Structure formats: C-alpha cells, structure tokens
Amino acid sequence: MLQIAAQMPSADGILEREVLTLRPSILAVFLARNKAHVLPYFLGYFEHQRYPKDRISVWIYSDHNQDDTELLLRRWKDAIRGQYRRVELHSIVETLYTQTGVNNWPKERFLHLLRLRDRALNVARERDIDYVLYIDVDNLLVNPNTLSELIAQKRDIVSPMIEPLVGSVYSNFWCGVTDKGYYKRTEEYIPTLHRARTGCFEVPMVHSTYIVDMRSPGVENFTFIADEDYNGVVDDLLVFAYQVKKAGMSMFVLNTQIFARMPPPSHDYSSLDDERKNAEELCVNYLAIDGPVVQSEYLPYNKPTLTDFGLDKIYVINLHRREGRRLRLKHVLQHLGIQAEFVTAVDGRNLTDKDLKEFGIQMLDGYLDPLKKRPLTVGEIGCFLSHHRIWAEVVSSQFTSVLILEDDPYFYPQFREKFSRLLEDVRNKEIDWELIYLARKRLENTRELKVENTETLVRPGYSYWALAYMLSQSGAKKLINQQPLGKMMPVDEYLPLMFDRHPRKEWKAHFTNRNLKAFSAQPLLIRPTHYTSNRGYISDVETLDTELKQQKDEL
Incomplete structure (x- = not known):
C-alpha cells in the first residue's frame, strides 16, 4: 500500500493531517493476435476485477492479425477512456517474420514475444509501477478478486492456477523440470492441480498469466532477453525460467480458489477456426460453472x-x-x-x-x-x-x-x-x-x-x-x-x-x-x-x- 499525507479541513475549518492509502499500481500487459473471438469475454472478465481501475494501466500490443482483433481493441480503448489510469494500444500491420500458420512458432516469433514482454517491463520501470500483470488474452479471470489475491501473496512472481478442463491435466504451471529446463511430471503436480493441497507453492515454471513484483530485490537484474550465457532452445517459457533464476527470483502458483479458465492449448496445425471452436466450447460449457457468462459491455456481440x-x-x-x-x-x-x-x-x-x-x-x-x-x-x-x-x-x-x-x-x-x-x-x-x-x-x-x-x-x-x-x-x-x-x-x-x-x-x-x-x-x-x-x-x-x-x- 502507498501512503500519502494530505491536509484535510475539519468541520470547524481547522486543517487536519490525514493519511490516504492507495492500492499498488499495476501495468496489465495484453499481447493480442487473432483473438477477436474471445476478446469480448476476456475484456469482460477483466473489467469485473474488484480492483481500483485508477490504479491499473493497460499496455496493449497487436500484430499479424487475420481477424478483427485490432478493431475490437481500438473500440474498447475508446469506450473505456477515463476509467483506467492509462490505456495505450500499439499495433503494426506489416509482416515481421514468416510463419506457416496462425499457430506456427518459428524462432523469430519467440524472440519477438520476449522483446515485447521486456519492453513492457521497462515501461513499468520508467513509470515506477508496482506490479506487472502478464496475461494471455484467452485466459479469463473468472474470479473478480484475482488481482487482489495475487498481490496479497507478496511474492516475486505469482500465477493464479488456471482450472484444467474435465479429463485434462493441463494447466499453467510446472512442478518439475528436466536438466534442460523442459517439463517433468512430479508427485506434487496432480495434488496441486486437484487441490488435494492448497496454498501458494514455489514452482520452477509458471506461464500464460502471472504477476511480477517490481519492488522485488531481484527485479532490477531481471530481463526477458536471453543473454550470451543462455545456450538452450529459443522458447519463451524456457528463456523466462532461466532469466528468473539468474536474477535470483522465484515463481509461485496460487491454487486456493478458482481464479481463471482457458481453452485447450493450440497445436502448430490448429487453424483460426479451431481456435474459435475451442473458445466457444470453453465459454458455453465451463464459464457457466462460475456464474452468468460475462462479456464486455463496451464491445458489440451477437x-x-x-x-x-x-x-x-x-x-x-x-x-x-x-x-x-x-x-x-x-x-x-x-x-x-x-x-x-x-x-x-x-x-x-x-x-x-x-x-x-x-x-x-x-x-x-x-x-x-x-x-x-x-x-x-x-x-x-x-x-x-x-x-x-x-x-x-x-x-x-x-x-x-x-x-x-x-x-x-x-x-x-x-x-x-x-x-x-x-x-x-x-x-x-x-x-x-x-x-x-x-x-x-x-x-x-x-x-x-x-x-x-x-x-x-x-x-x-x-x-x-x-x-x-x-x-x-x-x-x-x-x-x-x-x-x-x-x-x-x-x-x-x-x-x-x-x-x-x-x-x-x-x-x-x-x-x-x-x-x-x-x-x-x-x-x-x-x-x-x-x-x-x-x-x-x-x-x-x-x-x-x-x-x-x-x-x-x-x-
């Protein structure tokens, strides 16, 4: 909490000193590409977060779109003007690299993603922001208290556990990694996923949605850009985990409540139509578990x-x-x-x-x-x-x-x-x-x-x-x-x-x-x-x- 001393007049006109308490400031980072089908839901649930909007800045970047993603983002930015502390949208229309499909990930795409995340990190440093929220725009924060709960943990990096789909064990954290940094199943994973144990647990990897404490001692040495010492595969998750460890920081996953949901993971061969169907399946059959399905009041939907x-x-x-x-x-x-x-x-x-x-x-x-x-x-x-x-x-x-x-x-x-x-x-x-x-x-x-x-x-x-x-x-x-x-x-x-x-x-x-x-x-x-x-x-x-x-x- 940030405390500010202010002079306030009392009922009899005498000035009294009062301490105003402000919630920590947040920079929410949205990197959106070909997500028009899910944006009304994503933004709707984000709008419903019970966190002061005047303490949240939103930094959006969008490129390589084959749908109305950029159009919807511009509409939303214009419609919510004045509600959030600051909202900025960066987009480009030119092709930055070649890819064979919407879900193809060449090396250049991983590097581009890491540079964008690092760019947002530096924006937070320049503006003296307390926390940076990185969130994939198909991750839906169905719990309106998610931001508050994450900040309350007071950890370097903490992620809300994303609910697995029925019959699936896929989520956004790893409990173990191999010597080369790849995923390794451990005895702790399933009990954590199914909440046989609950709490805020240190893990070697979180992804998709997580918050970074910019006041953490190690954050001044943290970057998303792999340095010359990194000799692993160019992959955003592996590079991220390497850089976190090098900065002396730790990652945690929080599973005390249902916080978020996401569609099934995409594959290299998945088309944009496949993505739409996966998002529809999530919205129809899973979001209703948490209550009425929420869509942004600022975007048109049928x-x-x-x-x-x-x-x-x-x-x-x-x-x-x-x-x-x-x-x-x-x-x-x-x-x-x-x-x-x-x-x-x-x-x-x-x-x-x-x-x-x-x-x-x-x-x-x-x-x-x-x-x-x-x-x-x-x-x-x-x-x-x-x-x-x-x-x-x-x-x-x-x-x-x-x-x-x-x-x-x-x-x-x-x-x-x-x-x-x-x-x-x-x-x-x-x-x-x-x-x-x-x-x-x-x-x-x-x-x-x-x-x-x-x-x-x-x-x-x-x-x-x-x-x-x-x-x-x-x-x-x-x-x-x-x-x-x-x-x-x-x-x-x-x-x-x-x-x-x-x-x-x-x-x-x-x-x-x-x-x-x-x-x-x-x-x-x-x-x-x-x-x-x-x-x-x-x-x-x-x-x-x-x-x-x-x-x-x-x-």
Missing part, C-alpha cells in the same frame, strides 16, 4: 435470440437438490439462447414403499445390471419415473415433438447451427421418426447405417444414456403403452429395447411392438459434462446406502 427450434417444448430434468447443476445449465442455455422448461425430477432417495406401490412399480423379472450384476437402484427408479412423466405429458398435451435433456449436458461447438441443420434434414426429407438421440454411448462395435439422403443421421445400435433425445407424439405413446412401470429396467436400457436393438432376448420377450423408429445424430451434438472416470463425476442413479438398498431389494 446476443442470440431465444429459440425452441420449432419444437413444442424443451424439457430439462433436474433433481431439486442439484442446485449447482441447475444454475450452471440455466447459464449455458441462456448463453446459447435456448428456451427450456426445468422439470423437477423424482428423487429416488425419497421414494417409500407406499410410493412404489402407488406407481405400480415392479422390477423386470430376471433383471440384473449387465456390468455390476445388481438389481435396480432407487436412483434408477426415480430417473425412469422422471422421463415417464414427460412422456405422459407429451401424449396428454398432444405435442408433436419435444427435446428431453438431463441436467449434465456438454454442448459441442456450434450446437445451435448443427441442431438446426439436423432438424432441417428431418423436416425436408420427411423422415418418419419417433426418437432421435443427440447424445449416447455406443455399446456395439458394428457399423451403423447412414440414413439415405441425409448428412446428419444414422440408425443406432444398442446404446446407453438418456441424456439428450428428441421424442415424437407416436414415440411417447409407444413407450407408455408397453406399461414399463410394471416391468421396470433403467431408462437407457428400455429405449434401445423398444427399437429392438437390445441384445438380451429374455428381456425383450416381456415387451411387444418393439418397433420404435429410432435415429441418432451423427456426429453427436452433446455428451455428458463428466464421464465415470473423470474427477468430479457424480451419479444420482447408481449410488445407494443400506436403507435404499433394502427398499430396492423389496421390489
């Missing part, structure tokens, strides 16, 4: 109009006690512009013997889970009842077509466009359908037949999941008319049985008219947010305690 795709209704099945899933999915659907109705699921944990009798529920004779060799769980009963209620409403309301979602869908990029294309295919080709999967787990390793004259549909084999599917009026009638509550199995076993692709003949013998006209999107448009092997996976249908197991066994 807010999607609400749509139900011409369907009678879009249902979302959600347990009342799963508020986190409900809030996340509401934010996702809002961001996608999808109009849906949330339906409270039947909670199997609350079912009593009286409930089971009133519903007429009996387990299918001879049913055992194919993998776990156990009978139905009450969670599976609640799930089936939840879907069955919607089927009944489709019939009673005489709906023509609906979409049914469970509460953990992960939408693939360009979902709206691809789903609209599928519906157009179905309507224009007059497909006689009753059920269409948008998500499923294939259980057969056989080739599935493509539907003639379509680019979006196949005839599915034996599949699991009732995560996302379309259902017609006639399809709902067929599912209900078999009176499945009196011979119940899990709903995702029942669906393939009803289009006669289930392998268990003894189960099929209990059901007639197994002629549901079923199709599947190809490629699939949705998957679960978590698979069973992913950290954070939760099942509401497979877990049981002793009391529930006793109820289940009485079926």
Whole structure:
C-alpha cells in the first residue's frame, strides 16, 4: 500500500493531517493476435476485477492479425477512456517474420514475444509501477478478486492456477523440470492441480498469466532477453525460467480458489477456426460453472435470440437438490439462447414403499445390471419415473415433438447451427421418426447405417444414456403403452429395447411392438459434462446406502 499525507479541513475549518492509502499500481500487459473471438469475454472478465481501475494501466500490443482483433481493441480503448489510469494500444500491420500458420512458432516469433514482454517491463520501470500483470488474452479471470489475491501473496512472481478442463491435466504451471529446463511430471503436480493441497507453492515454471513484483530485490537484474550465457532452445517459457533464476527470483502458483479458465492449448496445425471452436466450447460449457457468462459491455456481440427450434417444448430434468447443476445449465442455455422448461425430477432417495406401490412399480423379472450384476437402484427408479412423466405429458398435451435433456449436458461447438441443420434434414426429407438421440454411448462395435439422403443421421445400435433425445407424439405413446412401470429396467436400457436393438432376448420377450423408429445424430451434438472416470463425476442413479438398498431389494 502507498501512503500519502494530505491536509484535510475539519468541520470547524481547522486543517487536519490525514493519511490516504492507495492500492499498488499495476501495468496489465495484453499481447493480442487473432483473438477477436474471445476478446469480448476476456475484456469482460477483466473489467469485473474488484480492483481500483485508477490504479491499473493497460499496455496493449497487436500484430499479424487475420481477424478483427485490432478493431475490437481500438473500440474498447475508446469506450473505456477515463476509467483506467492509462490505456495505450500499439499495433503494426506489416509482416515481421514468416510463419506457416496462425499457430506456427518459428524462432523469430519467440524472440519477438520476449522483446515485447521486456519492453513492457521497462515501461513499468520508467513509470515506477508496482506490479506487472502478464496475461494471455484467452485466459479469463473468472474470479473478480484475482488481482487482489495475487498481490496479497507478496511474492516475486505469482500465477493464479488456471482450472484444467474435465479429463485434462493441463494447466499453467510446472512442478518439475528436466536438466534442460523442459517439463517433468512430479508427485506434487496432480495434488496441486486437484487441490488435494492448497496454498501458494514455489514452482520452477509458471506461464500464460502471472504477476511480477517490481519492488522485488531481484527485479532490477531481471530481463526477458536471453543473454550470451543462455545456450538452450529459443522458447519463451524456457528463456523466462532461466532469466528468473539468474536474477535470483522465484515463481509461485496460487491454487486456493478458482481464479481463471482457458481453452485447450493450440497445436502448430490448429487453424483460426479451431481456435474459435475451442473458445466457444470453453465459454458455453465451463464459464457457466462460475456464474452468468460475462462479456464486455463496451464491445458489440451477437446476443442470440431465444429459440425452441420449432419444437413444442424443451424439457430439462433436474433433481431439486442439484442446485449447482441447475444454475450452471440455466447459464449455458441462456448463453446459447435456448428456451427450456426445468422439470423437477423424482428423487429416488425419497421414494417409500407406499410410493412404489402407488406407481405400480415392479422390477423386470430376471433383471440384473449387465456390468455390476445388481438389481435396480432407487436412483434408477426415480430417473425412469422422471422421463415417464414427460412422456405422459407429451401424449396428454398432444405435442408433436419435444427435446428431453438431463441436467449434465456438454454442448459441442456450434450446437445451435448443427441442431438446426439436423432438424432441417428431418423436416425436408420427411423422415418418419419417433426418437432421435443427440447424445449416447455406443455399446456395439458394428457399423451403423447412414440414413439415405441425409448428412446428419444414422440408425443406432444398442446404446446407453438418456441424456439428450428428441421424442415424437407416436414415440411417447409407444413407450407408455408397453406399461414399463410394471416391468421396470433403467431408462437407457428400455429405449434401445423398444427399437429392438437390445441384445438380451429374455428381456425383450416381456415387451411387444418393439418397433420404435429410432435415429441418432451423427456426429453427436452433446455428451455428458463428466464421464465415470473423470474427477468430479457424480451419479444420482447408481449410488445407494443400506436403507435404499433394502427398499430396492423389496421390489
């Protein structure tokens, strides 16, 4: 904190001495290239930082653009004039070096990046700024307290741990390096990444987003430019780590909270379109975990109009006690512009013997889970009842077509466009359908037949999941008319049985008219947010305690 003495008049006019406390000053460095697709989000989250804007200067550099990056940055700079301490934008249009693609990194590009970071460092020195924030413009600071938390650590260089994507272990820090400075997996990495241990930990490498304390004793000797003693590979990360160590400084990663998110890392062969899809996937499926998706109020963006795709209704099945899933999915659907109705699921944990009798529920004779060799769980009963209620409403309301979602869908990029294309295919080709999967787990390793004259549909084999599917009026009638509550199995076993692709003949013998006209999107448009092997996976249908197991066994 910077303290300034000031003369302040009191109520009776006598001057009194008062100490004003100012927060440390920050120079935020944005190096932006071909990031127009993510800038509205990046700048939106940056604007939401709970740090005095008059203590933040912004230094922006942009070049080699093939999109509207520079245009958006200029609009933003003009729109927020006067809010930040200082905002400057440097850009050039000429080509500085040759590269074979937007994500190709020749030696000249690494050197150029290091020179730019060093240039910003010297700007901070000249202006006597306390901290320099280096941040990649696809790193989104979803925690509004990130800047304050980083400064509070009082470290030479500290980075907020960036959340890994589901199923990934990629983040922005290393816990170990080889003799040549390359990444090395250590025992500390996964516990740090998954927060089995939390704190501010010294590490040999941070990247993508970090803050440098310009008051650190070693910073006067620090530079991003490799000197003649450096004999390693010209790579911005390796040179950075070498120079930090040479200056006698240390790097730390902070993982006490969720601070930031970023798309999957790019590859040399990644195109600009690949980058856009990765950013969209991040924005649609991950940012909603932290709350409503934030975009800059100073940049234009196309807010999607609400749509139900011409369907009678879009249902979302959600347990009342799963508020986190409900809030996340509401934010996702809002961001996608999808109009849906949330339906409270039947909670199997609350079912009593009286409930089971009133519903007429009996387990299918001879049913055992194919993998776990156990009978139905009450969670599976609640799930089936939840879907069955919607089927009944489709019939009673005489709906023509609906979409049914469970509460953990992960939408693939360009979902709206691809789903609209599928519906157009179905309507224009007059497909006689009753059920269409948008998500499923294939259980057969056989080739599935493509539907003639379509680019979006196949005839599915034996599949699991009732995560996302379309259902017609006639399809709902067929599912209900078999009176499945009196011979119940899990709903995702029942669906393939009803289009006669289930392998268990003894189960099929209990059901007639197994002629549901079923199709599947190809490629699939949705998957679960978590698979069973992913950290954070939760099942509401497979877990049981002793009391529930006793109820289940009485079926």
